[in-house]
Amino acid sequence: MSTNCPRVPPPSYDNIIANGDVMGGYKTDDSEEEKDVEKIVTIGTIRDESNHGTESPTCHDSVDRSPIVFRSRDFDELQTTDPLLPRNGDIELSLKGDSAIVTYEYDLPRPSRAQGTPEASPERETWGKKLDFLLSVIGFAVDLGNVWRFPYICFKNGGGAFLVPYFLMLIFLGLPLFYMELALGQYHKCGALKIWANLCPMFTGVGFAICLVATYVGMYYNTIIAWAVFYMFASFRSEVPWSRCNNEWNSPDCISAADGFNRSLVTNNSVPAALEYFRNYVLEFHRSPGIGDIGAVKPTLCLCLLAVMVIIYFSLWRGIKSSGKAVWITATVPYIVLLVLLVRGCMLPGAKDGIRYYVTPQWERLLDIAVWLDAAAQIFFSLGPGFGTLLALSSYNKFNNNCYMDAMVTASINCFTSLLAGFVVFAVLGYMAHIQNSNVEALALQGPGLVFFVYPEAIATLDLSVFWAIIFFVLLITLGLDSTFGGLESVITAFCDISPTLAKRRELFVLAVVVYCFLGGIPTTTYGGQYVITLMDTHAAPVALIFICFIEAIAVNWFYGVQRFSNDIERMLGFQPGLYWKVCWVAICPSFLFILFVLSIVAYSGLTLENYVFPTWAEVVGWLITCSSLVCIPAYIVYMFITVPGNVKQKLEKMIKPLPHPLDLPRHGALSGMEQPTPTDVTTINESRDDPV
Numbered sequence: 001m002s003t004n005c006p007r008v009p010p011p012s013y014d015n016i017i018a019n020g021d022v023m024g025g026y027k028t029d030d031s032e033e034e035k036d037v038e039k040i041v042t043i044g045t046i047r048d049e050s051n052h053g054t055e056s057p058t059c060h061d062s063v064d065r066s067p068i069v070f071r072s073r074d075f076d077e078l079q080t081t082d083p084l085l086p087r088n089g090d091i092e093l094s095l096k097g098d099s100a101i102v103t104y105e106y107d108l109p110r111p112s113r114a115q116g117t118p119e120a121s122p123e124r125e126t127w128g129k130k131l132d133f134l135l136s137v138i139g140f141a142v143d144l145g146n147v148w149r150f151p152y153i154c155f156k157n158g159g160g161a162f163l164v165p166y167f168l169m170l171i172f173l174g175l176p177l178f179y180m181e182l183a184l185g186q187y188h189k190c191g192a193l194k195i196w197a198n199l200c201p202m203f204t205g206v207g208f209a210i211c212l213v214a215t216y217v218g219m220y221y222n223t224i225i226a227w228a229v230f231y232m233f234a235s236f237r238s239e240v241p242w243s244r245c246n247n248e249w250n251s252p253d254c255i256s257a258a259d260g261f262n263r264s265l266v267t268n269n270s271v272p273a274a275l276e277y278f279r280n281y282v283l284e285f286h287r288s289p290g291i292g293d294i295g296a297v298k299p300t301l302c303l304c305l306l307a308v309m310v311i312i313y314f315s316l317w318r319g320i321k322s323s324g325k326a327v328w329i330t331a332t333v334p335y336i337v338l339l340v341l342l343v344r345g346c347m348l349p350g351a352k353d354g355i356r357y358y359v360t361p362q363w364e365r366l367l368d369i370a371v372w373l374d375a376a377a378q379i380f381f382s383l384g385p386g387f388g389t390l391l392a393l394s395s396y397n398k399f400n401n402n403c404y405m406d407a408m409v410t411a412s413i414n415c416f417t418s419l420l421a422g423f424v425v426f427a428v429l430g431y432m433a434h435i436q437n438s439n440v441e442a443l444a445l446q447g448p449g450l451v452f453f454v455y456p457e458a459i460a461t462l463d464l465s466v467f468w469a470i471i472f473f474v475l476l477i478t479l480g481l482d483s484t485f486g487g488l489e490s491v492i493t494a495f496c497d498i499s500p501t502l503a504k505r506r507e508l509f510v511l512a513v514v515v516y517c518f519l520g521g522i523p524t525t526t527y528g529g530q531y532v533i534t535l536m537d538t539h540a541a542p543v544a545l546i547f548i549c550f551i552e553a554i555a556v557n558w559f560y561g562v563q564r565f566s567n568d569i570e571r572m573l574g575f576q577p578g579l580y581w582k583v584c585w586v587a588i589c590p591s592f593l594f595i596l597f598v599l600s601i602v603a604y605s606g607l608t609l610e611n612y613v614f615p616t617w618a619e620v621v622g623w624l625i626t627c628s629s630l631v632c633i634p635a636y637i638v639y640m641f642i643t644v645p646g647n648v649k650q651k652l653e654k655m656i657k658p659l660p661h662p663l664d665l666p667r668h669g670a671l672s673g674m675e676q677p678t679p680t681d682v683t684t685i686n687e688s689r690d691d692p693v
Helices: 059-063 070-080 129-140 146-147 150-156 157-188 195-199 201-234 273-283 299-316 320-331 332-347 350-360 361-367 368-385 390-396 403-435 448-459 465-498 500-504 506-525 529-539 542-573 580-602 614-632 632-643 648-656
Strands: 016-019 021-024 042-047 069-070 092-096 099-101
Touching: 016 500, 016 542, 042 632, 069 099, 069 129, 070 146, 070 465, 070 632, 092 332, 092 368, 129 320, 129 390, 129 403, 146 150, 146 368, 146 403, 146 448, 146 465, 150 157, 150 350, 150 403, 157 195, 157 350, 157 361, 157 368, 157 390, 157 403, 157 542, 195 361, 195 542, 201 273, 201 299, 201 448, 201 465, 201 506, 201 529, 201 542, 201 614, 201 632, 201 648, 273 448, 299 320, 299 506, 320 332, 320 465, 332 350, 332 403, 361 648, 368 403, 368 529, 368 580, 390 465, 403 542, 465 506, 465 542, 529 542, 542 580, 542 614, 614 632, 632 648
Parallel strands: 016 099, 042 092
Antiparallel strands: 016 021, 042 069, 092 099
């Protein structure tokens, strides 16, 4: 190096460019202020590639190669801007004119018909087949509620007339929320926690609330699947065990449709054999006086719950590679079984009376506001927005996947399944009414009663009852497993997105989540477990999910902006959502959800289970469970307001300002065929930063 060469200091620069993509508007110089920073991260050194400040190759080494430094908080922010930025390893910086260029390697995608973008970060999986995703979403949306809740709600609210408010609520509430969550997950490629940094950071508490609700549901919902497992194994004998009244668990008041009975001898104290089997043998419900004394754990039920948890673990531990294969069984078997049961049910005497009762419209019921509220609640809980599952599952899609058609198809299949299940259930209820010389209205029960003793009672009267019992409980098991896969996947994806360590050790993290839910579910396997399930089923999810979806709709469409969200969809699909979708997202969905939330609280009349009334302290515990998830939302807002630096205005701006998506940043040759602007063409982002580095 010539001794006459002038020493050129490293220039300040306005933009960091990663393979031509603007990453931020950070500046640095050699001012004394830089030395006052407590923590400085060195991320690279300057390497001269342009003979900056020299006219001769002999002066090539005259450029000061002192490290470029960044404040750590700014470097963290830089990392989160580009999902492709390496988290480990060397990142080189070099001079190009007045700009510092970050150079690192990653595979570039092919241009899309909408607007090119990386389809996923290198670490993120994608569905092996489109059908894996569709079956996973269908399996999540179609659950036990389609079999036991929809037929009862439809029957209670006017039969065929109920379909009018049901489909209206599908069009204006369920479908828009379903489409919104699929689009959000697919565009931002992350789950329920990380996505809020991309939408409106102060609502990150919504993600934590979703995770809490999902784990609460996992603690009791899997026990209902365990009941079905118990019944299935109990059916492997020459005769189903609930068909007779000569067992040790039966009382003198037992009656059996399979044995035949004289209707005139039936009294108000008579109890069907299947009901006594469920209460006195499966649950041993009589051994617990109430929620205050739930008794010991019943070993057989606990083992069945453990078996369910083992299935869940090995279906989720490898991510979508394992769950995507499991749903080929758990999502398709229910339809085969439903069709088989429908054909068999329609051949039974009295079946047509049950179906007629199911579909006959009572138009006067449409004037009852409760019918419309039931329709809204049924659609909302049937499609399942708010659980974070739709966000998680769609985040593994390819960027240009047609999530609009996915929403249409899966929502339609979900509604079709509910209607199909209604025909299956009421055909059998009509048969039960026929053999008991009763009417359908006296038999139509909601919840576990319908599938764990009314339907089994009918199965016991059929030829080949063992076969029909086994396939019926296989139906319940597969319906339940699909939904619990989706619910827990939302938790797993959410935390793996924000922690690379958990993502690398997914098998252990899934094990921890499954063990946590198993331990939390042990009280539901006690003799008084049904009291616990009733409390959790009432308070863990329904009210909380409605409020979560209300906040989600507000955050996405009011804070993030419905037009910005529509632009995101256009980038994926090549077309803007229509006016109908935008009006639903901005006004109709938030309004309906807020009304549902208020009425859910106002209409609360305490907890009951058959003739048992829960004590006040149990109701207080229930509301504490509800609030434990909801409090995450305001708590995080307060936390962020306290910890974010700046004055009040600056705090609020940072709390609502989303991180830029890679597509929102100017593109500079990342895709073939695009123009390569010079560094001076680049516009900086984050220009309003208080103290740029």
